[in-house]
Every structure is written in structure tokens, then in C-alpha cells.
Amino acid sequence: MGPFENNVGRTRSRSGLALTLVSATDVRDATEVATAFAGVRPPAPDRHVETDGDDSGDFGLHLAETVFASADAGVTGETVVVLEPSADVMEVALVCEYVLTRREAHEVPVLLREVIAVSSVREILDRFLEIGDAPSDVVDDAPERLAARLEFASTIVLADLEDAPGDARAALALALVERLNPTATVTAVDGVVWLRSLPIARTETRAHRIGAHMGWQLELSSDGPNSSGLVEAAVFRDPRPFHPTRLATAIATELTPSRIGRILRSKGLVRLASRPERVGSWSSAGDLLSLDPTGMTSWDPDSPAGQEIVFFGHRLESELLTDVLSRCLLTPEELLEGAGVWRSYSDPFPAWGDTHHH
Secondary structure, three states: OOOOOOOEEEEOOOOOEEEEEEEEOOHHHHHHHHHHHHOOOOOOOOOOOOOOOOOHHHHHHHHHHHHHHHHHOOOOEEEEEEOOOOOOHHHHHHHHHHHHOOOOOOOOOEEEEEEEEEEOHHHHHHHHOOOOOOOOOOOOOHHHHHHHHHHOOOEEEEOOHHHOOOOHHHHHHHHHHHHHOOOOEEEOOOHHHHHHHOOOOOOOOHHHHHHHOOHHHHHHHOOOOOOOOOOEEEEEEEOOOEOHHHHHHHHHHOOOHHHHOEEEEEEEEEOEOOOOOEEEEEEEEOOEEEEEEEEEEOOOOOOOOOEEEEEEEEOOOHHHHHHHHHOOEOOHHHHHHOHHHHOOOOOOOOOEOEOEEO
């Protein structure tokens, strides 16, 4: 991952230091919101935290150490950090929070206050609903990055929110935001001034709570998906692994808008029979589907048994979707053949260790 350069602005308060992370597809949009939230413009020249070559986890650690140094030097109030668009916001926040909670009782307290995602109704429509014109061999991960940003946020700022009421397509975009992150505060840019006036909630698990309340996580933990509204939800669960060839064929020919409706976002965990030792991650946003390895092994007691995938879509044919995916599972006869035979199945997906985009 390339270098991170993060503009930092501060306001002062009586005691302690509160950290807020702000991210957007365009760093200028994030900077505008960060400035409104902080109530002051960053000093000139902007202060940067640079960690050449670090990934998001390393950067989260470096950021926490930088904030510690500021707190130990007597800085109190708000620290507002604008992340580069390439940053994994969830990883940065979780690593930061883990380190921040290790502060000693006698030290100046430091906590994570807000995680703010900045976007617009127009961007959401473009990324999730418009058919892209890019060549088929060009991987556009912008929808995935936007989905992850919207899902892992305490506040979502939509720059054109005030222009949205009464527009049917805007209503669809807002319905998707609510599905992705039903507990987030959604506001226009002006609303962040009000957000700044709220008292700081002194909790050490802010990031973990945000992660636990992502829309797809809530759907998996609920009694049944809420399939009503402009954006419907469907959950596919089954303990059997997928046959890789049948799954690849279904993705290409049957999981299409004309057949099952428009899948706007899907997220979950999968098992491929040809890779029986590992649990995979299923993630789609817009027209891009990624199947990647997770850190979980099949024998891990916390690993799910089989498939757990959440789908959010427009005019989604849930029963047909379930039927299509069910036909990709191993049959009873194939199950009896065991993992030794499963490994010999033709597997069109790239080897894990590489990211699979379809």
C-alpha cells in the first residue's frame, strides 16, 4: 500500500483527547467535512502523518502512537484525521482502538470518538446502480471501497443530501445506505457542526460496536431477513460447501439482474469444496464480486459451518436466488466422496493468496 498522508486538525477541551477518522473517495471532500467537524482549519502547512509502505494495520498502530505522543505532550480536545481513500478504515479504527485501550489509568485518556464516511447520493448511484463502461479486463474496486466505507461508520455525510427528497433514484440510494448501516447517523455537510456539539461518549469499544452493527452482520444475527422496502435483504445459509465449477457458472450466467434482480451488495463467508481447509470471504459491490481467503481454518471452532451470505438488492428475487445457489452445493453423493476427491474438482477461481474479482 502506498504512503498515507493524513491532515490533522485539533480543537481543545478540558481533558483527554478524542480521535475522529474521516474518509471519502476524494480526499478533498473528506477534508471539507473534517474542517467543519473540527471547527478550525488545519494549520498551514497541513500536518501529515506519513508511513511509507505501511498497510492499514501498520498505519493504525503508527497513528495511535502519534496520538499518544500528542496526549503526553499536553494536547487535549479533538484530533481529526483525514485518511487516504486507499486506507481500510475498519482496520485502521480497530487497530487504533486496541492500542488506545492499553493506556494506563494515570495517563491522559485517549478514545475513538467518530468514524465519518463522506459520500453523496450521486456517487452511490454511480457506483452501485450504473452499468460501468470500463473494459471487462479492468478491475474497478471503487464500489467495494465505498461499500466498506459506508458500512463501517458512525456517521455518514452525504454532500447532496438536501437535494435528495422527492427523487425516486435518490430514495433508492438512501434505502441502500440504511441497509448497509442501519444505525449510522446520516446527515448533510452542515450537520457535522451539530455532531461536534454532542457530548463525547466515553467508551473503549466504539470501533467494535460500529463493526457489530454493520448491516450484513445484523442480518446474519437476526431471526429472518427484512425483505420489504426499496432495497430487499436475503440471507443464504447452508452447511454444505459449494462445487467450484457450478458456482462459477452460476455467477456468470444466473446471478444477473435480468434473472434475479439487481444485487447491490453482498457479503459473507463461504466454503469451496476444492479448498476444504479454508473459509473464504464473499464480497460484492456493484458489478464486482471478490472471493478471498480469510484467516479462519475449517476446524476453527468459531468458523461458520458452510455458507453464510447476505444479499441486498433492488427487486431481488429471493427464492430464485436461493434456488440458484442451492444447485451449486455438493450433492449427497458428492459429500460422501470426501475432501480427497473434492480437491480434484476443476476450480476456475484463482488460487487464494490472490484476490479473485469476477
